[in-house]
Amino acid sequence: MGVFLMFIAGMIFLAGVLFVRPKVKTKTAAQNAAVWILYVLWYGITLIGVSFVYINAGVGHVKATSTAIFLFLGLSIVLAVILARVLGLLGVRKTPGSGSAAQES
Amino acid sequence: MPPEKNIAARQEKQPSAMSRRNFLKAGAAAAMSAGLAGTLGAKPLAAAQTTSGAGYVKSKLHSRIDYGGATVRYVEHNDQWLGTSQILGAVKQYHEADQGFYMANRGKYTQEAQDCFYHYHFVMKHPFNNAIATFAMSLMPDQMVSGTPAAEKIPIPDPEQMTQHIKDCAYFLRADEVGVGRMPEYGYYSHKAPSQDDLLRDDLSNSVPVTERLPYVVVVMVDQHLETMLASTGYDGISAAQSMRSYHTTGVISVILADYIRKLGYNARAHHFTNYAAVMPPLTIAAGLGELSRTGDCTVHPRLGFRHKVAAVTTDMPLVPDKPIDFGLLDFCRVCAKCAENCPSEAITFDRDMVEYNGYLRWNSDFRKCTEFRVTNSEGSSCGRCMKVCPWNSKEDSWFHTAGTWIGSKGEASASLLKNIDDIFGYGDEQIEKYHWWLDWPERYGPPQH
Numbered sequence: 001m002g003v004f005l006m007f008i009a010g011m012i013f014l015a016g017v018l019f020v021r022p023k024v025k026t027k028t029a030a031q032n033a034a035v036w037i038l039y040v041l042w043y044g045i046t047l048i049g050v051s052f053v054y055i056n057a058g059v060g061h062v063k064a065t066s067t068a069i070f071l072f073l074g075l076s077i078v079l080a081v082i083l084a085r086v087l088g089l090l091g092v093r094k095t096p097g098s099g100s101a102a103q104e105s
Numbered sequence: 106m107p108p109e110k111n112i113a114a115r116q117e118k119q120p121s122a123m124s125r126r127n128f129l130k131a132g133a134a135a136a137m138s139a140g141l142a143g144t145l146g147a148k149p150l151a152a153a154q155t156t157s158g159a160g161y162v163k164s165k166l167h168s169r170i171d172y173g174g175a176t177v178r179y180v181e182h183n184d185q186w187l188g189t190s191q192i193l194g195a196v197k198q199y200h201e202a203d204q205g206f207y208m209a210n211r212g213k214y215t216q217e218a219q220d221c222f223y224h225y226h227f228v229m230k231h232p233f234n235n236a237i238a239t240f241a242m243s244l245m246p247d248q249m250v251s252g253t254p255a256a257e258k259i260p261i262p263d264p265e266q267m268t269q270h271i272k273d274c275a276y277f278l279r280a281d282e283v284g285v286g287r288m289p290e291y292g293y294y295s296h297k298a299p300s301q302d303d304l305l306r307d308d309l310s311n312s313v314p315v316t317e318r319l320p321y322v323v324v325v326m327v328d329q330h331l332e333t334m335l336a337s338t339g340y341d342g343i344s345a346a347q348s349m350r351s352y353h354t355t356g357v358i359s360v361i362l363a364d365y366i367r368k369l370g371y372n373a374r375a376h377h378f379t380n381y382a383a384v385m386p387p388l389t390i391a392a393g394l395g396e397l398s399r400t401g402d403c404t405v406h407p408r409l410g411f412r413h414k415v416a417a418v419t420t421d422m423p424l425v426p427d428k429p430i431d432f433g434l435l436d437f438c439r440v441c442a443k444c445a446e447n448c449p450s451e452a453i454t455f456d457r458d459m460v461e462y463n464g465y466l467r468w469n470s471d472f473r474k475c476t477e478f479r480v481t482n483s484e485g486s487s488c489g490r491c492m493k494v495c496p497w498n499s500k501e502d503s504w505f506h507t508a509g510t511w512i513g514s515k516g517e518a519s520a521s522l523l524k525n526i527d528d529i530f531g532y533g534d535e536q537i538e539k540y541h542w543w544l545d546w547p548e549r550y551g552p553p554q555h
Contacts, residue, residue, distance in 0.1 A: 048505075055503045056530075060335070060539050063531025 013043055023087040035086055042079035049076055160428035161393055162265055162285070164272040170282065172432065173408035174507035175514040179393070179428035182287055187465070188390040188429030190397050196291035196464040201298040201381065202309055205476035211307040217552060218477045223305060226553045227480040227487055228345040231546060234486050237349035244356045245379040250363065258370030264423040271424065274365065275325045278358040281413070282326040282406065284392030287426040288319055288419055292387040315382045319372060319419040321426060322383075324392035325358045327351040329412045329492070331501060336540035339490030340449055340482055342550065343543045347489060351414030352378035359416035366420050377416035388417045393427035399438035399445065400453055400491055401462075401470040407432045407510065410498020411491060433514035435459075437497075438468070440517050441524045444491035447534060450478030453491060483551050494533035496523055 016039065024035050049072025056064040084090040160179030161170060180188055201207065209218040221227050229235040244250070261267045268285055275283040298304060299311035329347040337343050356377035366373035376383045386404050389395050394415070395404030403411055407430070445453040452474035459466040479488045493499065496513065500506050513523035527533060 052505055055501075055505075059501050060537040061500070061530070061532065061535065062537075063535060067530050 009047055016043060020083075020087065023089070025088065035083070038079065038083050038086065042076065042083055045072060045079060046076040049073060160430065162268040162272065162425050162427065164269055164276055164283065166273050166276040167283075171408050172430075173502075174509065174511035175407035175432040176511060177407060177514075178431045180431045182289075182391055182426075182429050186429075187289060187387055188393075188396060189431045189435055190387075190390060191466045192464060193461055193466065194464040196289075198291055198293055198295040198315075199384075199463075200296045200309070200312065201294045202296070202304060202312065205472045206480070207298050207304055208473070209476050209480050210301060210304040212305075213307075214473055214477050215481075218480050219305070220553055221480040223301065224553070227482065228349065230549045230553075231342045231345065231486045233343075233543065234345040234349055237346060237353050241349060241353040241356055241377075241379050244353075244360055244377060247380070249360050250375040250377070250380045251373075252364070252367055254367040254372055255370045261423045265425045267422065268424045271323055271362070271366075271422075275323065275358055275362060278325075278361060279327070279354065280325040280358050281328045281409065282394055284324045284326075284389075284394040284427050285424050286322050286324065286388060286391030286393065286429075288322040288383075289387050289391055290318065292322070292383045292391070293317065294382055294384065297382060317374060317382060317419065319374070319421050321420050321422065321424045322388045322392060323362060323418040323420065323424070324385075324389050324394055324415050325355050325362070325417070326389075326394055326406065326409065326413045326415045327354045327358075328409055329414065329489070331412065332537075332540040333542070334412060334489075334493055334499075335535075335537045336542070337489075337493065338485070338536060339447075339493035340478075340488040341485035342545045342547070344485050344489050345487035346543070347492075348414060348487065352416075355414055355416035359418050363418045363420070366418065366422050369422065371420055371422035373418050373420040373422065375416065375418050378414070383417060383419065385415050385417065389415050390429050391426070392417075393430045396429075396431065396434040397467055398434060398495075399442060399468045399470075401468045402472070403491070405434055405495065405497055407497070407514070410495045411489070412498040433516060433520070434497075436517045437513055437520040437523075440521045441496065443494050443496060443524060443527070443533065447490055447494040448475075449482075449488065449490055450474045452478065481552065484547075485550055496527040496533065499527070499533040 020035070020039055024032060049068060052068045052072060053065055056068060081090065163169070180186065182188065185192055202211065206222055208214060209222040212219045225238065228238050271285070272283045293315045296309075296312040296314050299309060299313075303309070303311050327350075329351045333343055333347055337347070356375075356379065359375035359377045363373040363375035374382065376385070376388075386395075386397060386402060389404045390397060395406045397403075398405045398411070400411075405411055406413055439457055442453075442455055445455045450471075452471040454468050454470050456468060460469050462469055475488075482488055497510060509523050509526065512519045
């Protein structure tokens, strides 16, 4: 079961890489590295959180489970929002001509 | 072409660098790597047949002593140190009748404590605890713990191999951990206590001097059961049963082991819960199974923490002793004090530094308060609250607890961090109801009826 879960985790990591890769539009290598570090950090925190919550909930540590949900899920959401913003998935105002209608014309 | 459009154009033209086929290949490779990593983690049997080269002789059944996540160093056992316990002068042996429970029975504490201890009421008031303790009492007679060895000694050309064998015997008999140590002379009592009736009269004239001096000690350790501890308050009805679980098991193992050694022609005496001629903490430290904790009289194992009981076999069979261990417990206890914060009898000291006691350094708890609470506890049977809340043993085996104890064994700052994390996540002082399997008889927990 552990190896299977590790396999699934690896698959999700690779899927994330495939999703992020075409969206990296940074100007310098440093910015590029920062995006990937942010991605790895977000993935790590999320994975740790899921594992922590899963194990603690299974054993019955109520406070540890609820604290971990707030802590790790909170961190995960914050990092995901930053990552999405950097990748241009969030908060990018559409300017005239950048939409699909403009491309068609 | 503007640079942005150039990039966009390249992205449109270039297919994803990893095709679906390659993606699956990478996944398979990752799974194989994980499998390989698991295989590398398992040691071959041949490796288990050698000495570790560090501090202990390996067993075939448990080729690696499980220290959890703690970083363990092997330290010395000499005139100045017993592991991490510093010896400042002559350590005097003491009379078995001077230990807390017998002091209660002798009337040195309160009348209530004496009443509650007599007939071992504080354990026996719960029928299940009573049943286990009654069995343990059957191991009490001297013929169970000692005897004359067989006339013919089997030759032991390789003491290391014999040490391995004795450890395997103990593991086979269901010990959770086993260690072999050089027997410290001060580990023996000066006298064995007389009968409970003599103690009740505070008459020590029938005390028997302990004259045995054997060079080695085999210490066997058994877990007190994690799930039960997670559900217990630490001082409810099941509390004494947790102790009795490990006491009777270690008792059985030690009695069989001692008899086996005698049948091989060597002297051996079992020391267990109902018949000791030695004090267990120094023997446990000598056998590399723990360090002396803040409580002052209990050792902590790197993986099991307080959650264990031990029994021992002293012998003159040629063995190779393990080395005592240092996993940073003294630094940890110095800053943690969670046991002191949670002790219902306020017996455990909050002192930052250890003090000299009987020729060695330790934290000095109030054993009178501890004993009185345990024998008169009207909310349950005895007490093991310090065991329950200790960050070293308050949880199940998992990667983050392993990481936590690794952090905790790295000095005072990291110990403080571990203790704070432990508190934030609520470990130790919670009761997990789904593991509450035992029956309670609160009407029986009061003082004995005359």
